[in-house]
Structures are given as C-alpha cells and as structure tokens.
Amino acid sequence: MSSSPQETCPRGDPVTPLLRTEGVGRTHTLRGARIDLLDDVTLDLEAGQITALVGHSGSGKTTLLHIMGLLDDPDRGRVFLGDDDMTNLAEAARADARRRRLGFVFQSHNLLPQHSAYRNILVPYAGSRTDGEPRARRLLDRVGLTARASHLPGELSGGEQQRVALARALINDPPVVLADEPTGNLDPDSERQLLTLFRELADEGRAVVVVTHNAAISDTADVVHRLEKGLLTTERPARRHVDDHTTPPRRPDHTTPPRRPDHPASRNRQSPQQPGHPTRTETTPA
Numbered sequence: 001m002s003s004s005p006q007e008t009c010p011r012g013d014p015v016t017p018l019l020r021t022e023g024v025g026r027t028h029t030l031r032g033a034r035i036d037l038l039d040d041v042t043l044d045l046e047a048g049q050i051t052a053l054v055g056h057s058g059s060g061k062t063t064l065l066h067i068m069g070l071l072d073d074p075d076r077g078r079v080f081l082g083d084d085d086m087t088n089l090a091e092a093a094r095a096d097a098r099r100r101r102l103g104f105v106f107q108s109h110n111l112l113p114q115h116s117a118y119r120n121i122l123v124p125y126a127g128s129r130t131d132g133e134p135r136a137r138r139l140l141d142r143v144g145l146t147a148r149a150s151h152l153p154g155e156l157s158g159g160e161q162q163r164v165a166l167a168r169a170l171i172n173d174p175p176v177v178l179a180d181e182p183t184g185n186l187d188p189d190s191e192r193q194l195l196t197l198f199r200e201l202a203d204e205g206r207a208v209v210v211v212t213h214n215a216a217i218s219d220t221a222d223v224v225h226r227l228e229k230g231l232l233t234t235e236r237p238a239r240r241h242v243d244d245h246t247t248p249p250r251r252p253d254h255t256t257p258p259r260r261p262d263h264p265a266s267r268n269r270q271s272p273q274q275p276g277h278p279t280r281t282e283t284t285p286a
C-alpha cells in the first residue's frame, strides 16, 4: 500500500466510531479551588455525521476539541482513533496521527500570509510532491477557488480564506475533521457555503465535529452535545438551541440530501448515549 494519502476517505467500521473519548477528565485548580472542566466525558464521532459541540463560553468546548485533536492531553481517560488508543503515544506518533488522520479548521484560519492559497493547502501534505500538487488543485476546485489559486490570503475574503483552510485540512484525506467556531467571522453566504461543504464531507463518510455558538450549525448537525459544568449531555436529533420552541426543527434545504439506507451515517444511528442524558447523572460542583 502506498504511504501517500489516498483519494478516498477511509470509511468507518459500522460499529467503531472514527474517534472516541472515554471517561475524559480535565481538572484545573484556580486560586485554590478545584474545577472539573471536563468530567468523565465519553463521546463517539461516527462516520457520516456532523456533530455539534455547544455550551456557554468557558464550558470547555475548545479544551475538549483540543483533546480530541491530540493537541492536548486529558488528565484522565482515553482518546481513540478507530481502534487505536492514542492516549500515551509518543509525541512523534501523535503528530503523525494529527497530520494524517485529523483535519483542523479554526476560527482564525491560520494561513501563512506570504504563501498563495495553493501553497497554503500543500503545507501539511504528508505524501510526495507529485501526488500533492494535483490533490491541492482538486481541493481548490472543490472549495470553488480555482481562479484564486495564486492569491495571497490577504487578497481573499474571510469566507474564501476559511475555504482555503478547509482545503488545507483535507489535503491528507483525514477521516475526522475538527472545527472550532469556523463560521465565527463569516457572513451568511460564506457560512452557508462552509456548512454545505461540511455536509458533503460527512456524506463521504467522514466524522465532522464543530464547536459552535451558531444555531445554524446545530440545526444542520446530526448530533448535538452540550457541555455544562463539566458534564456532557447528548441531544439527538439535532434541534434548535434558541428559545423559539414554536419553530419546528428544520434543516436548511441545502443540507438535506437524501441518504441511502446503506450510507455510513444510516448504519451508525444507534448510540450508547441517549438523548438528553448526561454521561453522568450528577452535577459536579464548579
């Protein structure tokens, strides 16, 4: 098998989530007080699904995303990519997993200002240059930016920069995409384009997790997890998180392609986490 990234996303085994946190905990001590920011958080990211991670500011969403993305270590618990326990791996192996198996999109897209859109997409490529260049061009086309290939980030709009960042996140064809407030700085059109791309990625069999305060994303998501006082509550199916309960749950038309029964997302509907039930039943004092 070639060591370069493949063109097709690795599909998840129907029963093995693409990413799993198991009993993850993170405790801080602030001015002598112990704070369980994350307490026994168990969650699965399944193939074919967009997962939204919501909660008030400071509830630990980014911390959990960084732990899932192997950018940070939990104090307790484990993180699996497929069947692989990533918890106590050496940093070199974690870095390799981050590069090949995880794609990151951040609110501030972190593009290199001196490089063109095309070069930025190639920066994290793990394969050979001859394989990478056509891949980068296809990804530029996919995010609708072929005509902007040679433009510097400063010459692109915020939405275009974020689509370059998404193309960069996909260069190694990762099965899992993690996004932290990706629409935070975007206008509604750019937001819609990004959400459409996320839906396509899920429909290809990837797991997409999005930390967000944006109700449009939680509407679009297949699964919504809420973090509160260290505990994770799973809400399924996704529904609005605004106070307008008179409006029925709805997905934007562009996010609802019909799914075949044999689609990875259809095979993964069952979950040990039930709607509305925290992973632990008691609340942990902050």
Ligand SMILES: Nc1ncnc2c1ncn2[C@@H]1O[C@H](COP(=O)(O)OP(=O)(O)OP(=O)(O)O)[C@@H](O)[C@H]1O
Pocket (backbone or CB within 6 Å): 028, 029, 030, 037, 055, 056, 057, 058, 059, 060, 061, 062, 063, 064
């Ligand atoms: N090393 C640390 N020591 C003490 N507190 C910390 C440490 N790291 C993070 N925190 C605190 O943990 C809390 C959670 O931060 P985090 O960024 O994960 O929250 P968030 O839910 O993503 O917030 P937001 O929605 O505002 O981005 C914050 O109050 C932060 O200050």
